[in-house]
Amino acid sequence: MPTLTGLSAVVLSACLSGCNDLDLLNPKGSVGLAERNLIATSVWVMLIVVLPVIFLTLFFAWRYRATNAEAEYKPGWSHSVAIEVVIWTVPALIILYLGILTWNSTHELDPYKPLESQVKPIRVEVVALDWKWMFIYPDLGIATVNQLAVPVNTPVNFQITSDAAMNSFFIPQLGGQIYAMAGMKTRLHLIADQTGDYAGLSANFSGRGFSDMKFRALALSPQDFTAWVQKVRAASQPLNMSVYQAVAAPSEKNAVRYFSTVNGDLFDEIVAKYNVGGKDGMAGMDMSAHAAGPRG
Structure with missing residues (x-):
């Protein structure tokens, strides 16, 4: 076989x-x-x-x-x-x-199952917006819109949510596809074995700007990834809640944006705002107990 x-x-x-x-x-x-x-x-x-x-x-x-x-x-x-x-x-x-x-x-191929590797994973928090993707690097203190960069041969631990309609996060050449849902956190573990520039997209229809809700996933060498991080840190704009609210407003065909610093609790605040005072007791609910089926 x-x-x-x-x-x-x-x-x-x-x-x-x-x-x-x-x-x-x-x-x-x-x-x-x-x-x-x-x-x-x-x-x-x-x-x-x-x-x-x-x-x-x-x-x-x-x-x-x-x-x-x-x-x-x-x-x-x-x-x-x-x-x-x-x-x-x-x-x-x-x-x-x-x-x-x-x-x-x-x-x-359980998307919630961490990948076995001798290399320390990198954490990325993903937020689906109308109609763009935001990537927050909590350990690096930076964030981007519509551009994801990861070091090659390094496991990437994604936490995914939505601040808009339900979406599906998908990088076809790396594997995966998992839903992004408001008020909930889903997970995905991927790794890039080769350097390259790969397509990322939303695989779930989410309204008028859905067809342009795309991003690029850059798999970089360790040296190039370090240079990319420095480039993002050199950006002029930090990402605080007021800036985030402006970025999160519905918009189409969005260009790549960099944010030099980010509020470390921003991702959790985005998740929690849909559950404050809710009846379900599902604030920040991690869907790992409900994950079913292989990646995609």
Whole structure:
């Protein structure tokens, strides 16, 4: 099966090498690679049923065509044990295999599961706004809009929320896709294995400016990441609550913005403001206990 998975990945990549927008099949991180292999494995397993059905449909149409006088005519035929065994056993085995595959991948690719690494992770807090993305680096004391930068080969621990309609945070080449919901915190763990400039987007329709709610994810060498952090710190504007409220106002086609400093509690304040005085007792609710399914 590993050989079949690798072969399928090569075939898919070769067939789609001219399609620049199929980032999901061109992963640049271990999580994205595992997800692509899962897709390829599932496709090959399901083709065990699909391909014979297509072949037999064409064969029967040709074999029992009206002009073929040599085809055996059995108007009284109604049952075959051998055929019944095949048409029930093979799909049952495929469903069993896919069930085991889904169970294992659900746990292995759990977006709330930290990635194993010798490198200390970097923390990034993500806020979905109308219609832009804000990234807060609590350990570095900086923030950006519509640009995410991370050091290569370093796990990234995301905490995600929304200060607008529900969105879905997605970097196709790194893996993932997890919802951003107002008043709640979701998590995602990703890693970039190669330096590059990757597309990020909202995968959940959220209104008029949704189509332009995109950002760039920069996977940088340690030296380049340090230089990027210094560049952000050199920005002229800090991010306090009054500035944040202006940034959070609905706007479209937003340019990249840097903030030299940020209020360390800003992310928690954004989460908590939807739950003050609420009846559910869900202030700052972390959805880790409710996470289901593999990344994406």
